[in-house]
Amino acid sequence: MTAAAAQDGAGAVGPILRTRGLTKRFPGVLALDGVDFDLSPGEVHALVGENGAGKSTLIKVLTGVHAPDSGEVRYRGAPVRFETPLRAQQAGISTIYQEVNLIPLLSVARNLFLGREPRRLGLIDFGRMHRDAARILHDYGVEVDVTRPLDRLSMGARQMVALARAVVADARVVIMDEPTSSLEPREVETLFSVIGGLRERGITVVYVSHRLDELYRICDRVTVLRDGRVVHTGAMAGLERLRLISLMLGREMAQVERQGATTFGGAHEQRAAEPVLVAEGLDAHRRLHGVSLAIHPGEVLGLGGLLGSGRTETARAIAGALPLRSGRVAVAGVPLRRRSAAAAIRAGISMLPEDRKGEGIVPELSVRENIALAAMPRLARFGLVSERRIDRVVEVFVERLRIKCAGTRQKVAELSGGNQQKVLLARWLALNPKVLLLDEPTRGIDVGAKAEVQRLVDELAAEGLGVMLISSDLEELIEGADRVVVLKDGAVVGELSGGEVSEGALMQAIARAGRAGAGGDAGADREVEP
Amino acid sequence: MERTGTAAPREAASEPGGPGGRRPFRGIGSGGAPAGGSATDFVQRHGALVVLVAVLAGAALAFDGFLGVGNLNHIAVGAAFPAIIALGMTFVIITGGIDLSVGTVFGLAGVLAAWASQYGSLAALALPLSVCALIGMLNGVLIARARLAPFIVTLATMLGAWGLMLAVSDEGTETYVIPDGLALTPLVQDRFLGIGYPVFAVLALFAAGGILLRRTGWGQQVYAVGGNEDAAALMGVPVARTKIAAYTLSGLLAGLAGALNAVWLGSGVTIFGIGIELDAISAVVIGGTLLVGGYGFVSGSLVGVLLLESIQHIINAISGLTSAYQQVVSGAFLIAVVLAQNYLSRRKRPG
Numbered sequence: 008m009t010a011a012a013a014q015d016g017a018g019a020v021g022p023i024l025r026t027r028g029l030t031k032r033f034p035g036v037l038a039l040d041g042v043d044f045d046l047s048p049g050e051v052h053a054l055v056g057e058n059g060a061g062k063s064t065l066i067k068v069l070t071g072v073h074a075p076d077s078g079e080v081r082y083r084g085a086p087v088r089f090e091t092p093l094r095a096q097q098a099g100i101s102t103i104y105q106e107v108n109l110i111p112l113l114s115v116a117r118n119l120f121l122g123r124e125p126r127r128l129g130l131i132d133f134g135r136m137h138r139d140a141a142r143i144l145h146d147y148g149v150e151v152d153v154t155r156p157l158d159r160l161s162m163g164a165r166q167m168v169a170l171a172r173a174v175v176a177d178a179r180v181v182i183m184d185e186p187t188s189s190l191e192p193r194e195v196e197t198l199f200s201v202i203g204g205l206r207e208r209g210i211t212v213v214y215v216s217h218r219l220d221e222l223y224r225i226c227d228r229v230t231v232l233r234d235g236r237v238v239h240t241g242a243m244a245g246l247e248r249l250r251l252i253s254l255m256l257g258r259e260m261a262q263v264e265r266q267g268a269t270t271f272g273g274a275h276e277q278r279a280a281e282p283v284l285v286a287e288g289l290d291a292h293r294r295l296h297g298v299s300l301a302i303h304p305g306e307v308l309g310l311g312g313l314l315g316s317g318r319t320e321t322a323r324a325i326a327g328a329l330p331l332r333s334g335r336v337a338v339a340g341v342p343l344r345r346r347s348a349a350a351a352i353r354a355g356i357s358m359l360p361e362d363r364k365g366e367g368i369v370p371e372l373s374v375r376e377n378i379a380l381a382a383m384p385r386l387a388r389f390g391l392v393s394e395r396r397i398d399r400v401v402e403v404f405v406e407r408l409r410i411k412c413a414g415t416r417q418k419v420a421e422l423s424g425g426n427q428q429k430v431l432l433a434r435w436l437a438l439n440p441k442v443l444l445l446d447e448p449t450r451g452i453d454v455g456a457k458a459e460v461q462r463l464v465d466e467l468a469a470e471g472l473g474v475m476l477i478s479s480d481l482e483e484l485i486e487g488a489d490r491v492v493v494l495k496d497g498a499v500v501g502e503l504s505g506g507e508v509s510e511g512a513l514m515q516a517i518a519r520a521g522r523a524g525a526g527g528d529a530g531a532d533r534e535v536e537p
Numbered sequence: 538m539e540r541t542g543t544a545a546p547r548e549a550a551s552e553p554g555g556p557g558g559r560r561p562f563r564g565i566g567s568g569g570a571p572a573g574g575s576a577t578d579f580v581q582r583h584g585a586l587v588v589l590v591a592v593l594a595g596a597a598l599a600f601d602g603f604l605g606v607g608n609l610n611h612i613a614v615g616a617a618f619p620a621i622i623a624l625g626m627t628f629v630i631i632t633g634g635i636d637l638s639v640g641t642v643f644g645l646a647g648v649l650a651a652w653a654s655q656y657g658s659l660a661a662l663a664l665p666l667s668v669c670a671l672i673g674m675l676n677g678v679l680i681a682r683a684r685l686a687p688f689i690v691t692l693a694t695m696l697g698a699w700g701l702m703l704a705v706s707d708e709g710t711e712t713y714v715i716p717d718g719l720a721l722t723p724l725v726q727d728r729f730l731g732i733g734y735p736v737f738a739v740l741a742l743f744a745a746g747g748i749l750l751r752r753t754g755w756g757q758q759v760y761a762v763g764g765n766e767d768a769a770a771l772m773g774v775p776v777a778r779t780k781i782a783a784y785t786l787s788g789l790l791a792g793l794a795g796a797l798n799a800v801w802l803g804s805g806v807t808i809f810g811i812g813i814e815l816d817a818i819s820a821v822v823i824g825g826t827l828l829v830g831g832y833g834f835v836s837g838s839l840v841g842v843l844l845l846e847s848i849q850h851i852i853n854a855i856s857g858l859t860s861a862y863q864q865v866v867s868g869a870f871l872i873a874v875v876l877a878q879n880y881l882s883r884r885k886r887p888g
Contacts, residue, residue, distance in 0.1 A: 110764035112831040130752040
């Protein structure tokens with residue numbers, strides 16, 4: 008326990024960080040409305056809420072990105088106001104961002120020690136730095152050659168390096184924003200045991216996640232934000248799951264119960280026997296080995312499998328974004344002759360990519376421009392585009408998808424993750440596709456937006472669209488898909504349909520396939536280049 | 538990112554004091570890296586050196602006496618002044634920037650050194666060095682503090698330095714001559730074991746530059762700023778100061794090269810230095826430093842300069858070819874290097 012906190016008068020259990028009446032206003036929005044938030048030393052504190060609830064604003068105020076309009080932040084007993092994130096970090100409040108903030112081309116060890124390298128005779132002592140780095144990272148379950156560039160590490164390992172760096176820098180409070188969104192189950196386990204270790208050392212962890220399972224597993228307490236206000240704070244244990252969801256959504260519990268955890272409806276009626284999309288023998292160097300599948304109009308086809316099983320690659324191959332060695336794709340019986348993204352779009356295939364920041368939205372453009380981007384050639388007459396026509400199309404989709412924005416001229420960068428996803432969806436729907444490929448459509452967006460996107464997928468299928476759904480969220484896959492094709496190492500290894508689609512069956516299908524592919528320790532080290 | 542990861546987790550021996558009882562990330566060291574990662578690294582690091590050795594060996598077979606001390610000295614001294622500029626450029630490019638001003642700064646320094654040499658050796662160095670360092674610092678401040686694009690800022694100071702040089706040399710009509718008996722002259726023009734002193738000076742400068750870049754905290758900051766500026770700022774790196782220092786160093790070294798070149802030639806020639814910034818940039822890139830920043834090393838730049846200089850000598854040695862073709866070959870070579878880098882980095886990145 009630190010002397011500063013002891014002086015607080017509360018002793019060892021006094022909060023390390025406490026806010027009172029924290030308020031932050033952005034043009035048109037009251038992002039934080041009198042937030043009282045307490046963190047005890049050595050607790051893992053879940054911070055949850057829908058998009059726009061104020062989670063990120065609260066974090067940004069605590070870490071010096073934004074200054075509060077009113078209210079007080081007390082850290083280790085004394086009032087503080089951090090001017091920059093660096094100041095907050097120096098005081099011991101570190102944030103591990105979703106997009107890990109390290110330097111990809113620098114070595115692992117240098118990333119870990121940048122700014123506090125061990126010296127000898129004024130020069131950096133690389134021998135000691137590498138030994139120390141290897142020893143420290145070992146404690147985080149990262150066994151790597153620390154002299155290699157950071158970008159050779161998986162996302163999970165990078166996150167561990169970021170975490171280790173924060174602890175090396177004497178962090179007392181570590182804020183983790185969606186830390187598991189890009190991790191494999193195995194890496195999640197490692198992360199949890201590391202978090203357990205931090206707790207033992209008295210380091211406070213603020214855990215922001217949309218994955219309820221995780222919250223219940225590792226969090227001690229929870230604070231629920233809604234519309235900028237704290238609507239609940241208390242122990243995690245004993246808080247019913249449905250109650251938590253209803254707190255976040257602000258809906259009645261009965262309503263949540265009736266709708267289930269996801270908002271998918273029942274099975275879809277398949278209107279036609281003829282598939283709208285047929286892919287045969289998709290083969291891409293080292294990634295896909297003869298994947299064949301078909302999607303019928305009005306059907307949601309799920310792609311199951313672990314990370315790296317070839318789900319994304321299959322979607323990209325169908326959308327013409329992955330060069331193929333061989334394979335055939337046909338839309339409504341018409342084979343695609345040219346293999347390009349443009350040809351696929353013309354044929355009626357739209358893909359919502361997994362990496363919405365990198366491959367989807369253009370952040371500096373407006374909602375309107377982002378939606379109209381792909382449809383522009385279709386909206387044009389004699390090469391000219393009528394502004395009014397664009398407005399009409401954009402307004403239809405903003406309304407239909409319930410995109411929350413200050414106006415269609417607002418920059419997409421200013422929207423929440425869920426609304427950005429909806430803008431992307433609108434962009435592809437504006438093309439009137441026959442087939443919609445959705446790659447992790449609800450990753451990293453809040454519960455409310457997730458529910459809306461799920462409902463939308465349902466509606467679209469009901470209207471006769473062929474939908475392919477890729478999701479790491481098993482629940483989403485099972486409730487959303489009418490049929491699930493299971494992939495493993497770039498090949499189809501199983502298919503579940505109708506009543507067979509259940510969590511157990513899916514996991515069994517993956518596990519069954521997994522046994523054939525398990526290669527022991529050496530297999531994991533012999534990485535396959537993507 | 539493809540990862541197999543089907544292996545059963547191995548239990549790690551947990552150490553007291555650390556976070557307890559966790560399992561190691563299996564095989565993540567190679568996450569997404571090709572099996573031949575070290576070969577890729579080797580090409581990126583030493584590709585230019587391999588080509589240089591091959592070119593010299595080929596030339597030695599084709600032309601008698603190419604590897605004689607006289608000719609090698611000729612190449613080395615010819616490369617010496619551009620090499621000093623390329624050294625400074627390496628730092629700037631690793632920060633993710635570019636310095637187009639070094640060419641005319643080099644020319645300005647030559648004229649200033651020749652003019653100041655009438656007041657002695659110290660003045661002949663001090664005046665150009667301080668003026669050029671100031672120009673470099675101006676670049677740095679405008680780029681780092683005012684957040685202007687390096688390309689534009691250094692383009693502007695390139696024009697400015699050119700104008701200053703014309704002003705000092707009376708529209709280029711006045712050529713200042715280094716007076717006989719200047720103490721500095723023998724230190725630049727003499728030889729040791731048949732090799733000119735500037736060559737040794739360059740070796741010493743590159744050794745110092747290498748230590749500065751690889752072994753000091755400032756060097757780490759240079760890499761960090763070029764690698765990911767926002768992350769570097771969050772990690773406590775003084776981004777602006779690091780950049781300003783890099784541009785100041787670049788200006789200072791361009792000034793030193795210009796001053797030494799003037800003493801070497803015996804006068805401040807006003808047409809020198811035009812386009813030399815592009816040679817320096819080519820040499821740095823050929824040497825394996827990434828133009829996007831965050832990765833590179835000074836030894837590569839030295840090899841790059843030597844390679845360009847050797848190509849020039851070989852073309853001169855081929856009778857019937859005008860030296861104009863040197864630019865064509867150098868240009869083609871640069872394209873080849875950038876293509877190779879592009880290919881290698883695409884192989885290296887996890888998809």
